[in-house]
Amino acid sequence: MTDQPTPAKVNLAEEFDRSGVGPVLKQLDDELIGLTPVKQRIREIAALLLVDRVRQKFGLSAEAPTLHMSFTGNPGTGKTTVASRMSEILHKLGYVRRGHLVSVTRDDLVGQYIGHTAPKTKEILKKAMGGVLFIDEAYYLYKAENERDYGQEAIEILLQVMENNRDDLVVILAGYADKMDKFFQSNPGFRSRVAHHIDFPDYKDAELLAIAEGMLTKLHYKLSPEARRALSEYIPIRRGQSHFANARSMRNAIDRARLRQANRCFEARQEIDLDALVTIEAEDIRRSRVFAQAG
């Protein structure tokens, strides 16, 4: 675009620094525990975009790569969290113009009567221009058992925009792996437009413990050594029970532990110091229903 002379050499490290993407990637690394394969893929995408930019400086024609993605993984594995970082990363790398995230589900796209869907979907797409459109549980757009379902209309508009407005927005489809697989099978249009399939693995027990501790630190709490042991016993038991949702289950466990801690402090009816206020004790964890159900 600019008429700068073609440089003889480009320093990739400098280019990387200038993009400002380094701190975002680092933050991603620091704040999100585990997720190694996900982080690896994101770094690869960042490298691709960076090299692409440099290639442009050498005048090599570079049609912008397709960056529509799908995030698959079980509940609470960090899909939404990573998507919001993704928009920032793509913005820093100059791939999207604004870097905001518009997060929607079927309800936001699909209408309730004839003629309602197209304006609704287009409204959302307008808002997502220049940023990332995150469609959570994307498979609900497609109802195999009902061919007149209005979801089909939303799908067709999406497919068109994903093709024609590739440099205006990035679409990320998210959901549970098995349902997403089925969704892609019955919608080859989506499959061919999504270039990156990123799988979010379940967290290991140690990772969940680290995630829980990270959440507590952010809230200015800490675990006593006994409580820490209790929590590490809690995690495998909780995993075996129904509605387990990885990091989100940790968040819920913490919220309930805080309730019990507050109640314990209150019931004691005596003066307490700062240390007592910030410490979660073993009993705050062990009184959980999860242990009771384990028998």
Added chain:
Amino acid sequence: MRITQGCFSFLPDLTDDQILTQVQYCLEQGWAVNLEYTDDPHPRNTYWEMWGLPMFDLKDAKGVLIELTKCRELHGDKYIRLSGFDSSHGCESIRISFIVNRPANEDGFRLERVEGRGRQQHYATRSYSLDRPEGTRYA
């Protein structure tokens, strides 16, 4: 006769890129952008037809350009204007308004003389396009 109203109307028509830049400015100020069209360009005709609702909560001007493109497909033979509405307290009014589309032939206005009581002369400007029925005025 070239209609001049709103901002920039003494400049050559803005290109789509220039429109994008203006719209992006509006969005960054937090203004709601609105598209309107008419085939009655009399300066006293303040109420043009609205092309959909004003666009709130957009981050990027491309969303507006998509609507403008669709509006031009249907009303390319008419005047289209784009305005930015500032809803902040103390303003609550249009901050910017400019023409983004005009008919190929702008046939302009004629002066009409009307005699009133006591043969007093009154004057009116009337656009030639109004001689033709709505929908065929600039076709």
